[in-house]
Amino acid sequence: MHSGVDDRRVQDDMLGRLVAAGVQVPAHLVRGVLAGCLDLQRMCTCLRRETVTPEQEPSNVFMFDFAFDSKEYAGPGEGGHDGTA
Amino acid sequence: MTALHELTITQAGQRLRSGRVRATELAEAAIARAERVDQTVHAFIRVTAERALADAARADAELAAGRDRGPLHGIPYALKDIYDSKDLPTTCHSALTAGHLAAEDSEVERRMKRAGGVLLGKLATHEFALGGPSTDLPYPCARNPWDLERFTGGSSSGCAAALASALVPLAWGSDTSGSIRTPACFCGVVGLKPTFGLVSRRGVFPLSYSLDHCGPMSRTVADAALALEAVAGHDPLDPASARVLARDYTSRLTEGVENRRIGYFRRWLVDTPNVSPAVIERVDHAVEILAANGAEIVEMTGPDLELLNACGRIIMSAESFAIHEDNIRNRPLDFGRYSYQRIAPGASLSAADLILSQRVRRELVRRMEQCLAGLDAAIAATAPSTAPLLSAFWDDWEPASLSHTIGFDVTGHPALAMPVGLTPERLPVGIQVIGHLFDEASVFSIAASLESFLADDMVPSPMTSL
Numbered sequence: 104m105h106s107g108v109d110d111r112r113v114q115d116d117m118l119g120r121l122v123a124a125g126v127q128v129p130a131h132l133v134r135g136v137l138a139g140c141l142d143l144q145r146m147c148t149c150l151r152r153e154t155v156t157p158e159q160e161p162s163n164v165f166m167f168d169f170a171f172d173s174k175e176y177a178g179p180g181e182g183g184h185d186g187t188a
Numbered sequence: 189m190t191a192l193h194e195l196t197i198t199q200a201g202q203r204l205r206s207g208r209v210r211a212t213e214l215a216e217a218a219i220a221r222a223e224r225v226d227q228t229v230h231a232f233i234r235v236t237a238e239r240a241l242a243d244a245a246r247a248d249a250e251l252a253a254g255r256d257r258g259p260l261h262g263i264p265y266a267l268k269d270i271y272d273s274k275d276l277p278t279t280c281h282s283a284l285t286a287g288h289l290a291a292e293d294s295e296v297e298r299r300m301k302r303a304g305g306v307l308l309g310k311l312a313t314h315e316f317a318l319g320g321p322s323t324d325l326p327y328p329c330a331r332n333p334w335d336l337e338r339f340t341g342g343s344s345s346g347c348a349a350a351l352a353s354a355l356v357p358l359a360w361g362s363d364t365s366g367s368i369r370t371p372a373c374f375c376g377v378v379g380l381k382p383t384f385g386l387v388s389r390r391g392v393f394p395l396s397y398s399l400d401h402c403g404p405m406s407r408t409v410a411d412a413a414l415a416l417e418a419v420a421g422h423d424p425l426d427p428a429s430a431r432v433l434a435r436d437y438t439s440r441l442t443e444g445v446e447n448r449r450i451g452y453f454r455r456w457l458v459d460t461p462n463v464s465p466a467v468i469e470r471v472d473h474a475v476e477i478l479a480a481n482g483a484e485i486v487e488m489t490g491p492d493l494e495l496l497n498a499c500g501r502i503i504m505s506a507e508s509f510a511i512h513e514d515n516i517r518n519r520p521l522d523f524g525r526y527s528y529q530r531i532a533p534g535a536s537l538s539a540a541d542l543i544l545s546q547r548v549r550r551e552l553v554r555r556m557e558q559c560l561a562g563l564d565a566a567i568a569a570t571a572p573s574t575a576p577l578l579s580a581f582w583d584d585w586e587p588a589s590l591s592h593t594i595g596f597d598v599t600g601h602p603a604l605a606m607p608v609g610l611t612p613e614r615l616p617v618g619i620q621v622i623g624h625l626f627d628e629a630s631v632f633s634i635a636a637s638l639e640s641f642l643a644d645d646m647v648p649s650p651m652t653s654l
């Protein structure tokens with residue numbers, strides 16, 4: 104089992120976060136949920152080691168730039184495949 | 189002569205067009221086989237026999253009248269049961285969806301109908317495409333046709349089990365962190381996670397909005413290419429759909445690999461704790477075969493695997509909690525144990541955690557593009573081990589080891605999982621062929637070449653002969 108699951112202070116912290124989010128974990132499911140929470144915290148720590156640059160700010164919700172290939176852009180009226188052909 | 193259930197899509201199509209078989213015969217054989225074999229494999233949640241026979245009769249009538257809808261005309265297929273098909277239940281393998289009937293077809297289903305496919309039924313999954321193999325759900329979990337006591341991988345568990353036991357030649361799965369590729373690997377079949385945005389997700393129950401991909405699963409690379417050709421392309425009603433043209437994915441399948449530059453993420457595999465030596469041996473062997481046939485192999489360290497996992501897991505946890513928030517709060521006991529234990533932790537994440545993961549995601553996309561620059565494609569192991577025993581899963585859910593698949597959900601690159609042989613215990617080992625964004629044609633081309641080079645190493649699962 105994941106390290107920290109049996110630590111009362113860690114349990115209280117994690118379950119407190121869940122309660123604040125409106126989640127009351129049934130008693131028989133607590134251990135697996137705590138293991139998941141601790142794993143996510145470990146992953147957050149991993150991300151925080153990264154240096155993010157201003158260019159990586161996520162404000163442009165109108166374009167996933169990696170999902171579009173400008174060479175093949177075929178929007179309405181440009182001969183694109185609209186799924187109905 | 190090859191039995192009907194063992195035919196690939198190409199082979200079945202040839203027989204249909206030459207009049208040696210009718211779509212109705214293919215459907216009847218598939219229904220009879222599902223009734224017999226699926227009692228032990230549990231790939232299907234629902235076999236839609238009546239509808240399949242009606243669709244097949246229509247396909248036969250059209251062919252007789254000279255209307256040929258293309259390579260999928262008259263071909264049986266099945267859908268992971270998170271895809272909507274009008275008037276059928278979409279269970280998501282969950283008690284929480286009881287009574288739900290789909291009002292419309294998912295876009296994939298609509299295009300499959302347009303292509304003349306014959307829907308054979310809906311396939312088992314992990315609950316809401318996330319949970320795990322569980323005994324506390326309304327339907328049994330699918331079993332691995334190579335060893336019924338082993339895990340299929342998930343969450344497109346029924347898709348892989350149905351293909352490996354030759355119940356259907358084509359299934360549609362979904363992949364958020366590896367849910368097409370891992371079961372393809374453990375069950376020895378082919379599965380494609382296309383480029384993000386290439387295949388519509390409309391009408392497919394979401395797990396994680398910005399990571400979900402729909403893709404085909406099959407027994408051969410060529411069959412997956414045919415399926416993608418029929419379904420890929422822009423869907424204006426899927427907000428994540430890319431405005432790209434569907435391409436020709438089949439004409440380069442016999443191109444070979446001579447002078448192709450192919451990267452190999454070998455360090456990801458050998459640096460994994462407890463990696464199976466037999467998996468390293470089979471994956472290395474596949475790469476050596478590519479080199480022996482003229483490919484230039486470039487070993488790469490790649491973006492950090494732990495960082496790719498962290499980024500993907502945080503986004504998936506936050507988004508899946510947002511999707512299931514009401515039921516996690518109000519109906520916790522209606523979830524299976526694993527699903528609840530995997531979704532509820534998302535509530536412990538902060539807004540800052542999610543924003544940071546989105547920022548890091550952009551950087552990881554850039555790094556992956558850098559890695560792939562100058563290459564035709566890349567190879568990575570699909571999983572560092574073979575299928576584990578199901579008995580390992582019946583306790584509380586525990587965090588998994590590092591995924592070798594989630595990175596390409598994070599960066600959006602296409603990744604095709606394919607088998608490359610068996611371990612001495614006769615369990616499948618698989619690799620991923622990774623391509624540039626929207627360059628599935630190169631992925632299929634290299635994968636089909638490797639498939640032909642390894643043909644002597646590949647055998648069907650023991651369930652195929654039943």
